[in-house]
Amino acid sequence: DTAVSQTPKYLVTQMGNDKSIKCEQNLGHDTMYWYKQDSKKFLKIMFSYNNKELIINETVPNRFSPKSPDKAHLNLHINSLELGDSAVYFCASTNTLGGAGRPDTQYFGPGTRLTVL
Amino acid sequence: GNSVTQMEGPVTLSEEAFLTINCTYTATGYPSLFWYVQYPGEGLQLLLKATKADDKGSNKGFEATYRKETTSFHLEKGSVQVSDSAVYFCALIAPAGGYNKLIFGAGTRLAVHP
Numbered sequence: 001d002t003a004v005s006q007t008p009k010y011l012v013t014q015m016g017n018d019k020s021i022k023c024e025q026n027l028g029h030d031t032m033y034w035y036k037q038d039s040k041k042f043l044k045i046m047f048s049y050n051n052k053e054l055i056i057n058e059t060v061p062n063r064f065s066p067k068s069p070d071k072a073h074l075n076l077h078i079n080s081l082e083l084g085d086s087a088v089y090f091c092a093s094t095n096t097l098g099g100a101g102r103p104d105t106q107y108f109g110p111g112t113r114l115t116v117l
Numbered sequence: 118g119n120s121v122t123q124m125e126g127p128v129t130l131s132e133e134a135f136l137t138i139n140c141t142y143t144a145t146g147y148p149s150l151f152w153y154v155q156y157p158g159e160g161l162q163l164l165l166k167a168t169k170a171d172d173k174g175s176n177k178g179f180e181a182t183y184r185k186e187t188t189s190f191h192l193e194k195g196s197v198q199v200s201d202s203a204v205y206f207c208a209l210i211a212p213a214g215g216y217n218k219l220i221f222g223a224g225t226r227l228a229v230h231p
Contacts, residue, residue: 031217033219035219040223041155041204041223041224041226042221042223042224043161043206043221043224044221045218045219048218056218090160090161092161092219094217096217105151105163105166106163106210106219107163108153108160108161108162109160110159110160111159111160
């Protein structure tokens with residue numbers, strides 16, 4: 001019954017490696033996001049996909065590449081990992097428009113804690 | 118641009134004390150406002166929301182009222198419990214052609230002691 005799920009929950013890896021984080025939502029939403037939470041708990045959007053199309057791409061290094069095989073999945077691949085990539089990464093999903101045409105609530109996954117050594 | 122400013126934490130209270138966490142925003146257009154909560158080691162959960170001026174969101178004893186005149190969405194609870202210890206995030210979404218971004222405040226850590 002998990003609405004937004006992410007795997008893995010924890011990821012520990014060496015600098016220079018390539019890793020992927022997966023996200024799936026079973027809410028029937030059309031839009032998915034990746035957020036990064038740094039060590040001070042600050043949350044910032046990275047990417048958003050709407051119906052498999054990239055619609056938001058914040059100033060993120062091109063070592064980060066999101067991929068959406070279908071509208072229920074949004075994966076994040078990270079090449080050449082750096083120490084500064086250590087953070088918690090959250091996936092979220094929503095419908096573009098909720099009631100009365102207003103932006104709808106975003107639902108978050110449990111997060112993936114990435115540690116780069 | 119759009120931004121959210123929250124009071125800095127940590128906020129430390131005794132059980133049953135009154136809680137206020139201040140949140141003000143700057144937005145183009147007419148935003149929807151949210152409070153999310155992050156319990157230790159967990160993801161973000163929606164606590165409450167309001168989508169238009171004077172709306173009051175409420176959940177689990179928490180309340181916040183959308184005040185357009187003061188651009189504020191302060192979070193309040195009459196009597197906090199130890200289990201309310203968490204980080205609280207105020208956030209807004211400003212409609213922009215359907216491509217909606219949640220803009221978060223910096224978060225306020227609440228610690229409640231018995």
